[in-house]
Amino acid sequence: MSLFDWFANRRKSEPDLKQTPEREIADGLWTKCESCGVLAYTKDLQANHFVCSECNHHLRVDSDERKRQLVDPSTWQPLNEQLHPSDPLNFSDRKPYADRLKEAQEKTNLTEGVQTGVGLIDGLPVALGIMDFRFMGGSMGSVVGEKICRLVEYATEQAFPLVMVCASGGARMQEGMLSLMQMAKISGALQRHREAGLLYIPVLTHPTTGGVTASFAMLGDVTLAEPKATIGFAGKRVIEQTLREKLPEGFQTSEYLLQHGFVDAIVNRFQLKKTIAQLICLHQPYFPTFPQQATA
Amino acid sequence: MSKSNRKTFLLEFEKPLSELESRIEQIRELAEENQVDVSDQIKHLEEKAVQLRKEIFSTLTPAQRLQLARHPRRPSTLDYIQAMSEEWFELHGDRAGHDDPALVGGIARLNGRPVMMLGHQKGRDTKDNVARNFGMAAPSGYRKALRLMQHANRFRMPICTFIDTPGAWAGVDAEKNGQGEAIAYNLREMFSLDVPIICTVIGEGGSGGALGIGVGDRLLMLEHAVYTVATPEACAAILWKDSGKSEQACEALKITSWDLKDLGILDQILSEPVRGAHADPMGAANLLKEALIANLDELMQLSPQQRREQRYQKFRNIGNFTDLAANGQLTLPSQTSNETHQVESKDNHHMETPPSHSLSY
Numbered sequence: 001m002s003l004f005d006w007f008a009n010r011r012k013s014e015p016d017l018k019q020t021p022e023r024e025i026a027d028g029l030w031t032k033c034e035s036c037g038v039l040a041y042t043k044d045l046q047a048n049h050f051v052c053s054e055c056n057h058h059l060r061v062d063s064d065e066r067k068r069q070l071v072d073p074s075t076w077q078p079l080n081e082q083l084h085p086s087d088p089l090n091f092s093d094r095k096p097y098a099d100r101l102k103e104a105q106e107k108t109n110l111t112e113g114v115q116t117g118v119g120l121i122d123g124l125p126v127a128l129g130i131m132d133f134r135f136m137g138g139s140m141g142s143v144v145g146e147k148i149c150r151l152v153e154y155a156t157e158q159a160f161p162l163v164m165v166c167a168s169g170g171a172r173m174q175e176g177m178l179s180l181m182q183m184a185k186i187s188g189a190l191q192r193h194r195e196a197g198l199l200y201i202p203v204l205t206h207p208t209t210g211g212v213t214a215s216f217a218m219l220g221d222v223t224l225a226e227p228k229a230t231i232g233f234a235g236k237r238v239i240e241q242t243l244r245e246k247l248p249e250g251f252q253t254s255e256y257l258l259q260h261g262f263v264d265a266i267v268n269r270f271q272l273k274k275t276i277a278q279l280i281c282l283h284q285p286y287f288p289t290f291p292q293q294a295t296a
Numbered sequence: 297m298s299k300s301n302r303k304t305f306l307l308e309f310e311k312p313l314s315e316l317e318s319r320i321e322q323i324r325e326l327a328e329e330n331q332v333d334v335s336d337q338i339k340h341l342e343e344k345a346v347q348l349r350k351e352i353f354s355t356l357t358p359a360q361r362l363q364l365a366r367h368p369r370r371p372s373t374l375d376y377i378q379a380m381s382e383e384w385f386e387l388h389g390d391r392a393g394h395d396d397p398a399l400v401g402g403i404a405r406l407n408g409r410p411v412m413m414l415g416h417q418k419g420r421d422t423k424d425n426v427a428r429n430f431g432m433a434a435p436s437g438y439r440k441a442l443r444l445m446q447h448a449n450r451f452r453m454p455i456c457t458f459i460d461t462p463g464a465w466a467g468v469d470a471e472k473n474g475q476g477e478a479i480a481y482n483l484r485e486m487f488s489l490d491v492p493i494i495c496t497v498i499g500e501g502g503s504g505g506a507l508g509i510g511v512g513d514r515l516l517m518l519e520h521a522v523y524t525v526a527t528p529e530a531c532a533a534i535l536w537k538d539s540g541k542s543e544q545a546c547e548a549l550k551i552t553s554w555d556l557k558d559l560g561i562l563d564q565i566l567s568e569p570v571r572g573a574h575a576d577p578m579g580a581a582n583l584l585k586e587a588l589i590a591n592l593d594e595l596m597q598l599s600p601q602q603r604r605e606q607r608y609q610k611f612r613n614i615g616n617f618t619d620l621a622a623n624g625q626l627t628l629p630s631q632t633s634n635e636t637h638q639v640e641s642k643d644n645h646h647m648e649t650p651p652s653h654s655l656s657y
Contacts, residue, residue, distance in 0.1 A: 088559070088616035089550050093535035142615035149612065171503075171525050173535060176550045177561050180503060180525040181614040184511050187483035188608050195488070213476035214464075214504040219484055233476035233504070234466030238530070242466055252471060262474050 033057050049269045058226050058269055060206060062108070063115045063132035066165055070273050071119035071128065078117040080150050085112055085143045089176050097174040104135045112143040113168075116151040118160065122277035127155035130165040133207070138168035140211055141175040145182025148216065152189035161199040161280050166217045170210020183215035190219050199283045201276060204231050204254065204263065218262065222279055224272070225254035225263045307363050310571075313352055316345050349570060356520075358546040358555075362528065364520040365500045366462075369574040371581065372431075373415030373458040374400060376498060379581035380588070381406050381413070387447075390439035398429045398465070399437030399509070401444045403453065407589050412448035414441050414509065415458025418499070431500075432465040435478035438508045442482050445489060454492040454592050457509040462527060464505030479508040486511035487608060490600035494591050496566075496584065497521040497553075498573075513607050514591050515561065518580070519568040522551040523561075561614060564591075 031042045035057035045052075049069055050059040061069070067076060091097040105111060113135035118127050129151050131138045148164070155162040171179040193200060202220040206229035213233050217223075225231060232252035240247060250256050257263040267275045306314055320341045327334040356364070364370070377384055381404035389395040401414025416433055419425030433441075441457075448455050464475055486493060486509075493512035501510070501523030517523065525531075528545040532538060536545065556562040566587050573580035595603060 082620040084618040084620060086616055086618050089548065091548055093545075093548065094537070143617045146615050146617055173526055173531050173549070175616070176525050176559070177523055177556055178559060178614060178616055180507055181561060181611060183480075183504065184483050184507060185611045185614060187480060188487040188511075188611050191484045191487040192608075194484075211504055214479040214508075215483055216480070218474070218477040218480040232471050233464070233479075234471065238466050239468065239471070243468065247468065251468065260472055260474070262477055 031059070034059065051269050056227070056268075058206070058228065060133060060167070062134055063110070063130040063165075066130045067115065067119075067128075069269070070121060070130075070163075070165075070276070072121065072123065075120040076117055077119065078115065079154060080116060080147050081111060083112065083143045083146055085141055087174075088142070088178055089174070091174040091176070093174075100136060100174070108132060108134045110135055112147065113138050113140070114144045114147050116147045118154070118158075121163075121273060121280070124277055124280050125158075125160055126276070126280070127151050127158070127160040127162045128165070129163070131167045131212075133167040133169075136172065138212075139170060139172035140168060140179055140182050141172035142178050142182065144172070145179070145185055148186050149182075149189045152186065152193050156189070156193045156196050156198065159196065159198060161201070161283070162193060163201045163203065163276055164216055165203045165205060166208040166212055167205045168208060168210070168212040170212055180211065183211050186216050187219060190216060194221075199280065201279060203267075203272065203276075204257075205229050207231070209233065209235060220264075221283075222264050223262070224265055224267050224275065225257065226269060226272075227254060227266050229254045231257050231263075305367065305369050307360070307367070309352055309356070309360050309363075313345065313348050316341065316348060320345065353570065353572075357543075358522070358549075358552050359528075359543045361520050361552050362500075362522050362546055364572050364574075365522045367572065367574050370499050371573050371577040372420065373413075373417050373460055373498065375577060376458060376581050376584055377402075377404055377413050377415075379578060380404070380585040381411075382408070384413075387444055388440075390436045390443060392436070392439060394434070394436030394440075396434045396437030396440055397427055398431050398461075399433040399441055401441060406456075406585070406592075410451075410453050411588075411592075412444055412453045412455045413458070414444050414455070415498070416461035416505075416509075418460055429465060431461045432463060433461060433505060433508070434465045434467075434470050435473040435475050438464075438475075438478035438482050441509050442478075442485055445482075445486065445493075449489045449491050452491055454494070454595070455489070455512070456588055457493070457495045457512065459495060459497040459501045459506045459510055459523075460499035461502050461505045462500055463502035464508060479504050482508045483511055487604065487611075490604065492592060492595035492598075492603060493607070494588055494595070496588070497523050498584075502527055511607070511611070513595050513603055513610070514563045516564045516566055516587060516591070517553040517556065517562050518566050518573060518584070519553055520572050521553060523553075523556055524549055524551045559614075559616075 028042050030039050031045050032039050033052040033055060036052060036055040038052065038054045050061045085101050087098045110132060114129055114131045116129045118125060129148050152162060190200060200220050201222050201224060202217050204217055204225040208217050208231045230252055231254060236247060254263060254266050258266055320338060323334055324338060383405035384402060386400060386402035398417060400417045404411050404413045416431040417428050418431035419428040445455055464479060494514045495510045495512040496516040498518050499521055503524060503526055528542040528549060529539055531549060532541040532545040553562060553565045557565055566583055569576035569579040
């Protein structure tokens, strides 16, 4: 063995420092900020709405936590929890869709990727939908579409304002065209909600892309976004591949959308609940008997 | 179209057929030169060719159908419009600074009556394709479409849309100008229109870019057209992590007209001329024209309210899931009376202030 080989072998046998997994954090006691890397005691972080106290980075929160942050305690009534996904195409890629669903359900303790229901926000009744990115990337299949659609119809019926917290990679490919059609289905329900003169506020959180952006995320009367969330229609990689060039700094962020006129306000997570309540109050009609409502 | 020109666009699965056909041609020429009567053999071979054609086109795989749907000679939106209508006046622009050549539209006279026709426009050759951006519409295209549809609604013209796009344009400009918002707006507003809307997938129905002009009272599809949630190539790259698996993705995604009919998404399949629409564009245009007129006649019988309600219900019913309450496996009090939706809280919290009262917003 030459000296060169010995060095080569030694290099191979040595653990690559870059590849060693990052320090495991015991049972989520501590959480590391994805942006600045600072470790925070998870309980403190939760008290801080999962916003890094060092760099104001908004960490991803699941639907239960979001519900806790937005809805007045003990006022949440879930709707349509009895809807379960099926596997209409008998789809299987590297893993059967049925297995993926089961895994996601076990991981999240949810039946599907969206929680819908009614609750009070600062004492105001609101129909609220919260997407959960943990459940197959918050992708929209038949159940997500149906639950949101039923929520919108319920809001129209009860004359409730509607709030949708969006976090999704888009349509769920494993349900094929049935997924794509959910975009149209929900947009149709929103058209009726709008026609009834009711308020709809989507809250765009990281990430909101694809079919969700091309339907209910962009159909708000007032559109809110969390700071630095990725919001866009096509994926960054797709755009880079088609154009073969680097994308501009800050492309497809909340700030970018605000600058180009597609978002009304970027709201810090601490202010979100208050802002929603404020907007609902601001939309209570100036004229108690608006001509349209008087005839209805 | 010259023969050599046609050959360059021959698809792989068509090759045995074209070989047989050229052999028949050769025999015929030889026989003519040598003054021999071979009409029996030729008749036999021609029968064989018909048989082969039937076999090939009735057993196409989804990937082969995708090839047909993307065939460079497949008739485009403007081809159909010009072949079907007695009069045609193209309208341009979104009235916000752009005119997208990838999405065209205007007023046509179909069977004596004015109809708003619009659709994605692919190019006829490479140069044209570059100008048309391969039928991938920009936000301004969808906004132009919306402008034309609202125009049609104002003048009580029915709307026919033709879907033929690999997908909405994914570029920096498209994102900057709100591709998602433009499509979303169309989805919502198409539910509000009073006039009949017929959408036909004539070639490639690619994802949200297709759906952006695809909300109607009827969804028709040419036999060999496809309609996908994502292009099979993208799907393979994302789910299989291997863009080479697109054939499998084609199969799994259920993209053919028959699959979509089974899933309850499609209303009608329009059978194409043998060997596909590109082999007989006029024949295909006639088939399409007949189908559009028949469907329009039916839709005209309904009131605007009925049409809107049916359009809503058509999309409302799309989806496949298990409703445990509906199956009686779980009984929620809310499911007995749909009007007053009082759902029991699943967590054990007490409802202090049940939000059942309705405020007037």
